[in-house]
Amino acid sequence: MSEKAPQQPVPPFHETNADTPALGGGLPVVKYWAEHTLSSEGPALWKTLLHNSACLSCSWGTGGQKGGFTNEAGEKVQRCMKSVEAISSELKPGIPIGFFERFTISQLQQLDSRGADRLGRLSYPVILRAGRPYYERISWSEALDIATAAFQKAPERVASYSSGRSSNESAYILQLMIRALGSNNLADCSDMCHAPSTTGLKEVLGTQTSVVSLESLKETDCVVLVGSNCSYNQPRLMNELIKLRDKGKQIIVINPMMEIGLVKFGSPSFPAKSLVQGSDIANLYLQPIPGSDVALFVGIQKSLIERNLIDLDYLQAHTEGATAVIEQARSTDWQTITSTCGVSQAEIKAAATIIGNASSVVFAWGMGVTQHQNSVDNVFSICNTALMTGNIGKTGAGVMPVRGHSNVQGFGSMGVTVHLKQEIQQALERLLDRPLSRVQGYDTRSLIEAADAGKVDSLLCLGGNLYAANPNSNEAKRALGKIETVIYMATKPNLGHFHGLGSQQTLILPVLNRFENPHKTTVESGNNFVRLNDEGQTHLKEADLKPEITFLAELAHRLHGDQPIDWRRLQDPEYVRRLIAQTIPGYEKIGEIDRTKKEFTIGGRILDQPKFSTPSGKAALFVTPLPDLSLPGPESFGILADQPGIVLALMTGRSYSQHNTVVYQIGDQYRGMPHRNCILVNRLDAQHLGVAEHGLVTVRGDVGQLEKVEVIYGAVRPGAALMFYPEVNVIFSAKNETRSGTPAYKRVPVCVYSPNAALSLVS
Ligand SMILES: Nc1nc2c(c(=O)[nH]1)N[C@H]1C(S)=C(S)[C@@H](COP(=O)(O)OP(=O)(O)OC[C@H]3O[C@@H](n4cnc5c(=O)[nH]c(N)nc54)[C@H](O)[C@@H]3O)O[C@H]1N2
Ligand SMILES: Nc1nc2c(c(=O)[nH]1)N[C@H]1C(S)=C(S)[C@@H](COP(=O)(O)OP(=O)(O)OC[C@H]3O[C@@H](n4cnc5c(=O)[nH]c(N)nc54)[C@H](O)[C@@H]3O)O[C@H]1N2
Ligand code: SF4
Ligand SMILES: [Mo]
Numbered sequence: 001m002s003e004k005a006p007q008q009p010v011p012p013f014h015e016t017n018a019d020t021p022a023l024g025g026g027l028p029v030v031k032y033w034a035e036h037t038l039s040s041e042g043p044a045l046w047k048t049l050l051h052n053s054a055c056l057s058c059s060w061g062t063g064g065q066k067g068g069f070t071n072e073a074g075e076k077v078q079r080c081m082k083s084v085e086a087i088s089s090e091l092k093p094g095i096p097i098g099f100f101e102r103f104t105i106s107q108l109q110q111l112d113s114r115g116a117d118r119l120g121r122l123s124y125p126v127i128l129r130a131g132r133p134y135y136e137r138i139s140w141s142e143a144l145d146i147a148t149a150a151f152q153k154a155p156e157r158v159a160s161y162s163s164g165r166s167s168n169e170s171a172y173i174l175q176l177m178i179r180a181l182g183s184n185n186l187a188d189c190s191d192m193c194h195a196p197s198t199t200g201l202k203e204v205l206g207t208q209t210s211v212v213s214l215e216s217l218k219e220t221d222c223v224v225l226v227g228s229n230c231s232y233n234q235p236r237l238m239n240e241l242i243k244l245r246d247k248g249k250q251i252i253v254i255n256p257m258m259e260i261g262l263v264k265f266g267s268p269s270f271p272a273k274s275l276v277q278g279s280d281i282a283n284l285y286l287q288p289i290p291g292s293d294v295a296l297f298v299g300i301q302k303s304l305i306e307r308n309l310i311d312l313d314y315l316q317a318h319t320e321g322a323t324a325v326i327e328q329a330r331s332t333d334w335q336t337i338t339s340t341c342g343v344s345q346a347e348i349k350a351a352a353t354i355i356g357n358a359s360s361v362v363f364a365w366g367m368g369v370t371q372h373q374n375s376v377d378n379v380f381s382i383c384n385t386a387l388m389t390g391n392i393g394k395t396g397a398g399v400m401p402v403r404g405h406s407n408v409q410g411f412g413s414m415g416v417t418v419h420l421k422q423e424i425q426q427a428l429e430r431l432l433d434r435p436l437s438r439v440q441g442y443d444t445r446s447l448i449e450a451a452d453a454g455k456v457d458s459l460l461c462l463g464g465n466l467y468a469a470n471p472n473s474n475e476a477k478r479a480l481g482k483i484e485t486v487i488y489m490a491t492k493p494n495l496g497h498f499h500g501l502g503s504q505q506t507l508i509l510p511v512l513n514r515f516e517n518p519h520k521t522t523v524e525s526g527n528n529f530v531r532l533n534d535e536g537q538t539h540l541k542e543a544d545l546k547p548e549i550t551f552l553a554e555l556a557h558r559l560h561g562d563q564p565i566d567w568r569r570l571q572d573p574e575y576v577r578r579l580i581a582q583t584i585p586g587y588e589k590i591g592e593i594d595r596t597k598k599e600f601t602i603g604g605r606i607l608d609q610p611k612f613s614t615p616s617g618k619a620a621l622f623v624t625p626l627p628d629l630s631l632p633g634p635e636s637f638g639i640l641a642d643q644p645g646i647v648l649a650l651m652t653g654r655s656y657s658q659h660n661t662v663v664y665q666i667g668d669q670y671r672g673m674p675h676r677n678c679i680l681v682n683r684l685d686a687q688h689l690g691v692a693e694h695g696l697v698t699v700r701g702d703v704g705q706l707e708k709v710e711v712i713y714g715a716v717r718p719g720a721a722l723m724f725y726p727e728v729n730v731i732f733s734a735k736n737e738t739r740s741g742t743p744a745y746k747r748v749p750v751c752v753y754s755p756n757a758a759l760s761l762v763s
Contacts, residue, residue, distance in 0.1 A: 020672040023278035024231040024261020025238065028669065029081045030268050030275070036084050041091055044539055048087045049079055053515045053533035054523050056165060057086040057659065059403035060234045061525025064599055065532050071236070072214045072529045072601075078269050080235035085657065085664050090491060090513050094123030094540040100135035108135075108498040112676075113468070113663040113726060116493050122510035123543035130504050140546060143487075143507055148558040150458035150485035151181065156439065157457040159185035159447055162416055163464025164408025167514065167521035167533070168590075169576040170548040171407070171414035174462055176579075177556040177567075179415075180432055184441025185456075188416050189464050189660075190408050191444035195740035196370040197401035198412065198419075200379030204620050205392065205399075206613035209409055212362050212398040213606045214527050218243070219396035222250040222358035224351075226293060226382060227368015227746070228402045231261020231281075232656050232670075237402065238265050242279040250354045253282040255368060256290045256651065257680075257722055258715035260670050284350055287717040288341040290649045291372045291747035294624045295340035297381035299348040300355065301329040301388055302337065309356025311390035318393065318610040321621040325384050328623045340626050342717065355389055360396035367653060370401075371745040374627045375737045381624040392619060393610030403526030405660075410524035413584060413602070418443045427583035433564040443741045444470070445734055452479035459502070460487045462548065467500030468661040468726035471734040471743050472703050476500065489548060494661060495726065510545045512538055517547050519573045522590060528605040532593055549573060629747075637700045637751035645753035646689050648681065648721040650699070651746045652728045661726040671722070673712050679752065680714040680722040691754050699723070700751045701731030707755070721752070 021028065037045055049069070055062045062071055062079055071077045099119075105128060111119075125143050126135035138146075151158050160178050162171065175186055190198070198208040205211065217223075217240055230237040241251055242265065253262045263285065264278035273279070288296045304310050305326060315322040334345050341348075355361055363386050369378045383392070383399055391397040403409050411417075415424050418441040429436055442450050448470055450456050459480075470476040477499050480486060486502035489509045497508050514521065516538040523531050538545065553570035560567045569575050574594050581591025586602040593599075604613065612619045634645040655673065657665035667674045679699055691697055693713045699706050706728065716722055731750065734743040 023264040023266045026266030032081045036088055044091050048515050051515045051536055054531040055083045056406055057082045058234045059406055059526035060236050062236055065597055092120045094543045095120045100126045104133045113495055116495055117662050119493050123540055125509050128506040147487055147555050151559055153457040155182035158183050159442055159456055160460045161187045161466045162462040163189040164405030164411050165463050166548055168410045168414050169521055169573045171411045171416045172576055172580055173552040173570050175415040179436050180560050182437045184437055186416050187442055187444040187447040188411055191741050193404050194370055194401050195742045196375035196379055199740040200376045204383045210400040211607040212400040216395050220360050220362045222361040224252045224363045226254040226365040228366025229259050231265055239267055239269050241281055242267055250283045252284045252351050254286045256287050256717045256720045286343050286347055288343050290651050290720050291629055292341040293378045294381045295337050295626045296343055297385050298329050298332055299337040300352045300385055303349045303352035304356050305329055310388045314390035319387050319619045324623050325621040361391045362400055364400040364402050366402045368746055372747055373735055373737050373744045376739045377624040380622040384621045387619055387621055393607045395608050407523035423585055445736050445741050448479045451483050454482050456483045458485045459483050462489050465494045465496040465661040467496035471729055471732055473730040511548045512545050528602045531599050631749050634751050639751050644690055645751050647751050650748040650750045651722045652725045655724045676724055676727050678710045678712050680712045680716055682716050682718040683713040684718045686711050697752050697754050703733045704731040
């Protein structure tokens with residue numbers, strides 16, 4: 001089925017919903033802040049906000065040694081509402097002792113994401129044994145015995161999964177312990193997130209993270225923001241965009257959905273001039289077909305070439321592979337480009353004009369780029385455009401993946417990855433005094449597949465929600481159900497704890513979070529800045545919690561003894577930091593941080609010179625084939641050809657008030673979506689289907705369907721739609737990008753039909 005021509009929507013985006021704010025951020029944010037900080041939880045919230053530690057929520061990395069309100073440039077900034085939301089959730093009372101023994105697992109399985117989170121903080125270790133109806137309390141020493149036995153199984157049959165909220169120290173111990181067992185099965189949430197950025201950037205630049213510092217971002221002449229909704233997910237980045245616009249700089253947004261906050265954003269940081277009336281964000285807003293960014297960027301390149309706006313001297317001096325990429329752009333005709341991406345030649349030319357004439361450009365991107373079957377090509381096509389215009393390796397320019405979890409990047413740096421850098425591998429081999437296994441480890445998707453094939457006996461999850469984050473929730477549940485022992489180390493209960501159950505036993509071990517540990521920890525922001533978090537205290541008085549590193553180091557000691565390192569000594573985070581300094585390139589300064597208290601930018605990451613750590617020392621350009629974006633017809637979903645049903649490219653992602661699989665509030669006021677079971681579509685598609693706004697439809701994917709889904713009209717381009725995860729993960733199977741393993745969460749073919757049509761479904 002072909003997709004229709006674009007219909008550029010203009011605000012107001014929700015004609016029939018007068019309550020939808022006309023700008024992102026704004027007064028609702030202040031209202032939320034006020035309600036929470038002035039409530040009974042206010043004093044504890046303020047104490048935590050002011051604590052010397054990095055914000056829990058996102059990778060923008062606000063807070064640290066100079067107090068909770070300082071950014072990396074040393075400026076005093078406000079913590080955003082997302083930070084308050086995350087802290088407030090962690091400050092909830094502990095789950096009372098005896099709670100788990102009162103509710104059966106089938107009762108707990110009735111809870112939705114929000115209900116699970118609202119149970120409170122996990123406060124004592126529990127186990128669900130096969131055949132028992134409920135989780136029961138166990139002691140930490142029993143938990144350690146069980147974990148030790150589980151991880152003494154054959155190395156290829158044990159695995160870990162992790163999520164980027166824990167510290168560098170926890171991450172480091174985790175990977176060292178698993179690798180010392182002879183296993184490389186270190187799946188991580190980044191496999192579902194920015195793995196395509198790491199994979200792509202390594203090939204292009206020989207580095208794996210953003211090459212732009214916060215200071216450098218402030219200097220740029222133009223930002224191209226692709227597939228990132230930072231107005232929801234990294235709100236303090238919005239302040240930088242506002243300040244740039246105020247200075248007359250250009251901002252191009254590329255997103256199939258016109259996010260109100262990327263059009264106009266009211267920032268509480270600028271109460272007089274921005275909060276109420278809002279600040280303009282995008283100068284140019286392009287709405288491509290989901291999954292078509294490669295075509296759009298090839299179009300931008302073509303336009304740059306046609307008008308001699310590419311930097312041939314730079315390409316010749318500092319890059320390789322440019323000739324083939326230029327040839328690709330030249331020889332791809334405009335008709336192919338515009339029909340693939342759905343953006344007109346005039347709009348593409350407008351973007352190229354801004355990029356080509358800017359003195360420096362930062363290209364930033366999020367999940368709209370990485371969660372596609374051709375996501376590494378997406379990254380390549382952005383990098384190609386940056387290199388063609390000489391925009392990597394100077395101040396104010398570069399490529400900047402906008403990262404997710406607050407320490408997800410630190411996990412990668414610490415070696416929690418199935419693609420370990422050779423230099424780290426060698427350093428770890430020296431430390432452990434033996435060769436490490438060369439067997440390819442399981443990333444997140446291959447872990448689920450291996451588990452489903454009965455190849456995994458034991459799994460340790462350091463945070464996260466492996467069950468609900470994956471596509472095809474039923475498959476994830478079945479796969480986890482074939483693992484004998486599943487151990488969750490977590491701060492809050494989530495859906496995974498009640499649905500992702502091992503065949504023999506499932507343990508939930510409650511741990512202290514970043515602002516509660518009795519020792520200092522470190523984390524790394526998306527801008528490559530290492531933060532030191534001070535020790536703190538938990539508000540949970542009766543609870544039986546442990547610091548993550550205490551449990552991990554004790555488990556490592558039981559598994560590995562005293563050789564060649566004293567594993568139990570890893571309970572001392574200063575010792576762990578010294579090992580990190582020894583083995584992780586760029587992290588040398590962490591060895592001194594306990595004495596100096598100096599937070600630092602990781603060496604070798606920020607590029608202000610066009611010198612690259614690729615084997616040739618040059619940056620590489622890669623040809624990026626245009627994707628085939630054809631969608632299957634309704635009949636392939638089992639819908640009769642004469643029934644009213646349309647197939648749409650569904651983007652699945654976050655609502656305003658959720659953190660990944662954890663839902664805080666059910667509605668998304670900025671998109672006018674009152675609850676979780678909504679689908680946001682363009683009015684033309686709804687009219688084509690014959691469904692009015694607020695009408696109910698069924699949304700069917702390849703493995704399931706959601707019913708009574710409320711149709712909401714919104715500023716999404718025709719042919720595309722938007723729904724929220726984790727609920728929507730039940731309807732589609734994983735289609736992964738092959739080089740990075742990341743699932744295509746942002747282009748899920750679904751058939752939308754009205755319930756009347758359900759009567760005549762085939763089979
Ligand atoms: N409050 C809060 N903060 C968070 C998170 C959270 O859940 N809540 N999650 C954290 C994590 S782990 C991550 S990874 C980040 C996620 O932050 P983002 O990267 O912003 O992720 P999403 O909101 O899923 O999707 C981003 C945007 O991609 C657009 N998009 C979809 N398909 C395409 C496409 O084909 N092309 C283009 N150009 N755009 C497309 C969508 O319309 C959406 O606006 O945020 C982090 N911060
Ligand atoms: N359909 C769809 N699916 C997606 C995505 C999408 O856009 N669409 N996005 C994907 C992305 S980008 C990501 S990153 C994944 C997220 O996948 P995960 O990172 O696995 O999931 P989260 O929901 O962030 O995990 C939240 C849980 O972490 C635990 N936790 C919080 N803080 C701590 C801590 O300090 N220590 C420990 N030990 N535990 C803690 C709590 O128990 C909490 O319930 O989801 C992916 N899934
Ligand atoms: S932008 Fe991110 S790091 Fe900064 S305060 Fe908000 S959630 Fe925290
Ligand atoms: Mo993520």
